[in-house]
Amino acid sequence: MEQYAIKGGNPLVGEVEIGGAKNAALAILAAAAMTEETVVIENVPDLRDTAAMLEAMESIGIRIEKLDRHTVKINAGMIESLVVEDDSIKKIRASYYFLGALLGKFKKAEVALPGGCNIGLRPIDQHIKGFRALGADVRIERGLVITEADRLVGSHIYLDVVTVGATINIMMAAAMAEGQTIIENAAKEPHVVDVANFLNSMGASIKGAGTDVIRIKGVKALHGTEYAIIPDQIEAGTFMFAAAVTRGDVTVKNVIPKHLESISAKLIEIGCEVEESDDAVRVVASKPLTHTHVKTLPYPGFPTDMQPQITMALGLSKGTSIVTESIFENRFKYVDELTRMGANIKVESNTAIIDGVQKYTGASLTAPDLRAGAALVTAALAAEGVSTIDDIKFIERGYEDFPEKLQSLGAQIEKVVTERELQKFRLKIG
């Protein structure tokens, strides 16, 4: 069984390069199916989720060529099927992007219902509402979402909740619809803007991405492009909090500091120093951490994908903190694991009430999902003693070379497979 073995206690110090944004990459890969021409995408992170997406694309006849670890050449000119039900795709959330992309281009798609992190109900009613508003028929049969249309016609769509997935999906479907589509109450996340920029680089006409009203003028065809994906806000934020809890000094490089503002603001509130430059942010944690309150919100609010990381840090911060999760109803499952490390956290409905403790101690832990898993890794890096973390496949969904990057900052972490390797790790760290 693959595990991370971690000996805590070393402050993380140094510089770390942040990769391309998972949640932008997954949508952009699907959107590359919207032209027969060749698309080259750079800064694609090498993750379990992107591998699953590429595998699913190949399964329907899309040609994929990896030019290097992070650059993918895609040609969907010979697409053979509009049914995406590859086994790998059932595990990931972003499979739903094939619906918008294929419906937009081919007016038909059949895609396995989305998987992804088990953090709440995660309905797709707003995606469906959007496709129907554009004139598509949508039904769910045999575990597939089936959507088709004779023609797609632009429409005025008001989203009932701010949803990243539905905003992007409707934007993709509307990119090749007849006439204008207006999405109101749209999500404003950096990856919404990145997908709009990508589609525009293919000849789409999308304005307003990054605000809550997006206007899309449908075009007849999209063309090939070369495009580089934005840096991952959540990977960067995870390293920033790892610096904070290990009392370290870490510079995250190749980031867009603007995208990290809500994260930087909370780190400053809890006692860290944060220095921004053009494409880097340095976090120095020289003072003891202190309490704060935080509520997850759509961008530019504090991201739900950083909620486990901040809760983990507040568990080690002086005083009482409150974290309110307003996006997903079941995103505190990891608190039981933190409790096993000595944390004093009480969860009531969507709120965690945290009484900071002086230290965590190493324990045998299991990652319940992607970000919770990353938060447990950082908790273990701050803890006294050795921890092991199981189910790291969740963490590998969203973090490329996580142990290696942490090692480069001085962390004692290794991926081990056998009991013997674990024993070797224990002997090595003494």
Ligand SMILES: CC(=O)N[C@H]1[C@@H](OP(=O)(O)OP(=O)(O)OC[C@H]2O[C@@H](n3ccc(=O)[nH]c3=O)[C@H](O)[C@@H]2O)O[C@H](CO)[C@@H](O)[C@@H]1O
């Ligand atoms: C692959 C991907 O990009 N995943 C991200 C995406 O997930 P995902 O696309 O699932 O998240 P959404 O932004 O769509 O969800 C936001 C809220 O809207 C609700 N909702 C959503 C769609 C819908 O049709 N109906 C509905 O009620 C959800 O249950 C949730 O409460 O955005 C989330 C919020 O930033 C992130 O945590 C995920 O990492």
Ligand SMILES: C=C(OP(=O)(O)O)C(=O)O
């Ligand atoms: C929740 C996440 O991913 P997904 O939506 O793919 O499950 C995440 O990236 O934190």
